[in-house]
Every structure is written in structure tokens, then in C-alpha cells.
Amino acid sequence: MKILVIGSGGREHALAWKLAQSPRVKKVYVAPGNGGTATAPRLENLPVTDIERLADFCVTEDIHLTVVGPEAPLAAGVVDHFRMRKLRIFGPTRNAARLESSKAYAKEFMQRHGIPTAQHRTFTDAQAAHEYIDQRACALVVKADGLAAGKGVVVAATPEQAHAAVSDMLERNVYGVQHGETGASVVIEDFLEGEEASFIVLVNGRQVVPLASSQDHKRLRDGDQGPNTGGMGAYSPAPVVTPEVHARVMREIIQPTVQGMAADGHPYTGFLYAGLMIDRQGQARTLEFNCRLGDPETQPILMRLKTDLVQLLDAAIDARLDGIELQWDRRTALAVVMAAPGYPEAPQLGGPIDGIPAPEEDLRVFHAGTRLDAGVLRTAGGRVLAVTALGDSLRMAQARAYAGVHQIRFDGMQFRQDIGWRALRR
Ligand code: AMP
Numbered sequence: 001m002k003i004l005v006i007g008s009g010g011r012e013h014a015l016a017w018k019l020a021q022s023p024r025v026k027k028v029y030v031a032p033g034n035g036g037t038a039t040a041p042r043l044e045n046l047p048v049t050d051i052e053r054l055a056d057f058c059v060t061e062d063i064h065l066t067v068v069g070p071e072a073p074l075a076a077g078v079v080d081h082f083r084m085r086k087l088r089i090f091g092p093t094r095n096a097a098r099l100e101s102s103k104a105y106a107k108e109f110m111q112r113h114g115i116p117t118a119q120h121r122t123f124t125d126a127q128a129a130h131e132y133i134d135q136r137a138c139a140l141v142v143k144a145d146g147l148a149a150g151k152g153v154v155v156a157a158t159p160e161q162a163h164a165a166v167s168d169m170l171e172r173n174v175y176g177v178q179h180g181e182t183g184a185s186v187v188i189e190d191f192l193e194g195e196e197a198s199f200i201v202l203v204n205g206r207q208v209v210p211l212a213s214s215q216d217h218k219r220l221r222d223g224d225q226g227p228n229t230g231g232m233g234a235y236s237p238a239p240v241v242t243p244e245v246h247a248r249v250m251r252e253i254i255q256p257t258v259q260g261m262a263a264d265g266h267p268y269t270g271f272l273y274a275g276l277m278i279d280r281q282g283q284a285r286t287l288e289f290n291c292r293l294g295d296p297e298t299q300p301i302l303m304r305l306k307t308d309l310v311q312l313l314d315a316a317i318d319a320r321l322d323g324i325e326l327q328w329d330r331r332t333a334l335a336v337v338m339a340a341p342g343y344p345e346a347p348q349l350g351g352p353i354d355g356i357p358a359p360e361e362d363l364r365v366f367h368a369g370t371r372l373d374a375g376v377l378r379t380a381g382g383r384v385l386a387v388t389a390l391g392d393s394l395r396m397a398q399a400r401a402y403a404g405v406h407q408i409r410f411d412g413m414q415f416r417q418d419i420g421w422r423a424l425r426r
């Protein structure tokens with residue numbers, strides 16, 4: 001059978017690699033793909049992003065199923081379109097994808113269904129937002145409403161910073177957010193203390209299967225300093241998600257979300273990612289929902305997944321998830337992202353990349369922003385590679401991943417030296 005993966009990042013390379021392991025799979029197309037998916041065994045790039053043309057391709061090539069990596073095609077309604085054409089696809093409809101594409105919708109949804117999250121208010125009027133900041137007088141987080149590619153979130157330690165963020169977002173749209181029909185709006189919420197974790201599940205309607213836990217590293221520099229990024233590294237499992245925390249998250253966050261979406265008339269199908277803040281008492285609150293797998297969390301998660309991913313997605317599409325138990329490698333997996341110079345503000349692209357180690361059972365370099373240019377591999381996106389390793393302990397996975405990182409060379413490469421530090425500190 002043939003499979004289609006939509007997207008071009010490290011998450012999509014990992015998805016395509018894992019799908020291609022299935023004995024029934026002859027080829028995995030990646031649209032549009034990257035320099036890694038261009039040359040890997042049984043993968044082939046498809047230089048198409050238009051939804052209608054992707055659907056045509058699935059018909060003519062008899063594609064068994066399509067998996068969507070990033071949020072943009074989901075928010076644009078790729079699942080609705082494919083379903084209308086009777087094509088098999090795994091992901092949420094456009095309406096369900098609002099859990100990610102609109103922070104205001106997600107917050108209102110959580111409030112209505114009693115899902116723990118930070119206290120918040122949504123504003124379209126700058127004056128009212130400024131007044132709320134003065135009234136609240138605590139550390140706040142200001143979020144632009146709409147897809148902003150991981151940017152558009154300002155953690156404001158002081159009221160001055162919160163005021164400036166409101167002006168940037170409501171008065172000047174400096175983050176270039178794509179606004180919905182109602183124009184610019186911001187969510188202002190209380191700052192939550194604790195440790196973050198990524199909790200990703202597979203959903204069909206009311207059926208849920210949790211994936212292994214993971215933890216991202218959102219800031220650019222060591223010690224969680226510097227600007228927010230799409231994610232500079234991740235590992236799985238995340239020790240902060242103890243069995244008790246896991247059970248609470250399923251009961252207090254995941255189940256009410258899935259049931260709430262169904263009750264609201266937008267049954268959720270696809271990967272659902274809850275970004276959690278977990279406090280010292282083990283109480284988890286939702287910072288955000290994503291309607292897709294995380295990047296780079298997917299890379300370590302799929303390195304550990306032993307279950308056949310095609311069988312799993314087939315079961316999900318056909319609503320046969322009840323009773324499914326996933327098999328995981330007991331080892332820890334850890335991914336270090338290597339980014340282009342100037343990332344995240346203004347990545348400089350086009351430089352040649354050398355020294356990528358050949359894949360081994362416990363080490364794989366997933367490509368993200370790379371392209372093949374007359375046989376030369378070059379940087380083509382802010383996040384370039386995710387060097388992902390398995391180890392018997394987190395420390396061993398970390399050592400193995402960094403040994404891989406140190407073989408790779410490109411001009412101005414940026415990476416964190418401390419991926420995994422929170423787990424090592426415990
Ligand atoms: P988001 O895109 O909403 O996940 O926000 C990006 C990052 O900002 C998160 O990963 C957190 O590190 C931080 N953040 C967002 N909301 C809060 C909050 N209420 N309290 C503390 N940190 C937050």
C-alpha cells in the first residue's frame with residue numbers, strides 16, 4: 001500500500017520513516033517533504049501543497065491513507081475536503097482544529113467544560129485590555145489569537161511588559177498573526193508556575209489512546225533562556241508525568257475535552273496534544289491544545305513506538321481504538337534540534353550541511369529545514385535537523401544524541417547543550 005504524509009518538517013520525516021517500517025507499505029509520499037525524505041528508502045517527495053491537487057493524487061495513486069503533520073492544512077479544512085471525496089485521512093476537521101487555531105475558542109471551551117487552565121480573559125479592545133492588566137496586578141501571559149507559528153506569546157513579568165505586548169498585538173500586529181473574521185484579539189491569562197510536559201493522545205470521536213509522554217524545550221538557549229522557538233529538543237518519557245499525574249490528566253483534561261468536543265457537535269478525530277503545566281502537587285493545567293503531533297516531540301516518541309503505525313492509524317480511522325494497547329521501547333529517547341543561524345527571528349538559509357551520521361538502531365537524524373540542491377544538502381528552514389537517540393537511561397540517550405550532533409557541520413549552527421536537564425535534575 002501507499003501512504004501520504006502532508007508536511008515538510010522533522011515530525012513528518014519521523015512519521016514517514018515509521019510508516020515505512022510497516023511490512024504492508026510499499027511507498028510513503030511526503031508532500032512537500034525535505035532533503036531527508038527525498039532520499040530515504042521507500043520515501044518519495046511530492047512537490048504539492050494545494051489541497052485539491054493532493055486529493056487528486058490520492059485518487060489516481062490509490063493512496064491507502066493520509067496523515068497530516070502541521071496545523072495549517074488542518075485549519076484550512078484538508079480533512080473536511082478529503083472526507084467529502086471519500087478519502088481516508090487522519091486528523092481533525094476544520095471546526096475541531098479550532099482548539100489550536102483559536103486560543104480564544106480553546107479557552108472558552110475549557111471554561112465551559114471545566115477543564116483546568118489558567119484564569120483568563122479575551123479582548124478585542126486595547127483600552128479594556130490595558131485596564132484588565134492594571135486590575136489583575138500579577139504576572140501575566142499575553143497571547144495573540146490565531147496561528148502564529150509558535151510566536152505571539154509574551155510572558156510578561158511586569159505590567160509594563162503586558163501593556164507593550166497588548167499594543168504590539170492589538171494595535172500593530174507585529175507578529176503577523178492570521179486573524180479570523182472578527183479581527184485581532186488577545187487572550188490575557190495568569191502566569192502558572194510549574195514544569196511543562198507534552199501529553200499527546202490519538203482520538204476518534206470518543207475513543208482515546210494515549211501516546212508516551214514527552215517534554216519539549218521551547219527557549220532558544222541553555223537553561224531555558226532566550227526567545228521562544230518551535231522547540232529546540234525533546235525527550236520521552238517525561239518523568240514529571242508520573243503514573244498518578246497521567247491518570248489525573250486523562251480524567252481531568254483529556255476525557256472532558258474529547259467528550260466536550262463530541263457534545264458540542266465537533267467530534268474530535270486525530271492527534272490531540274495538550275501542553276500542560278504541572279505544579280508541585282501534581283495538578284496539571286492546560287496551557288494550550290494543538291490539533292496535531294508536536295515537533296520535535298514526535299521524533300523521540302516514534303523512536304520508542306514499537307506498535308505498527310499503519311495498523312494503529314487504520315484502527316483510529318475506523319474507530320477501532322477501544323482496547324488497543326501500544327507497545328513502547330523501554331529506553332529513553334532524546335532529540336536535539338540543530339537550527340540555522342539567526343533562528344528564530346531571521347534564519348539565514350542556504351548553507352551546505354556535512355557529516356550527518358548514517359542511521360543506526362539507536363540513532364537517527366530526522367531532517368526538517370533541509371533541501372537537496374544538485375546533490376548538495378543545504379539548510380532551508382529555521383530548524384534544520386533533529387538528532388534523535390535511544391539510551392538505557394536519559395543520560396545515555398543524551399550522550400548518544402550529542403555524539404551524533406558533534407559529527408554534523410553547517411555554518412552558524414545553533415543547538416542547546418542541555419536537552420534533558422529537567423529530568424536529570426530530578
Ligand atoms: P503556548 O503557545 O500557549 O503554549 O505558549 C508558549 C509557551 O509560553 C508555553 O510553552 C509556556 O512556556 C509559556 N506559557 C504560556 N502560557 C503560560 C502560562 N499561563 N503560565 C506560564 N507560562 C505560560
Ligand code: GLY
Nearest residue numbers: 216231294295296
Ligand atoms: N513542540 C511544540 C509544538 O509542536 O507545538
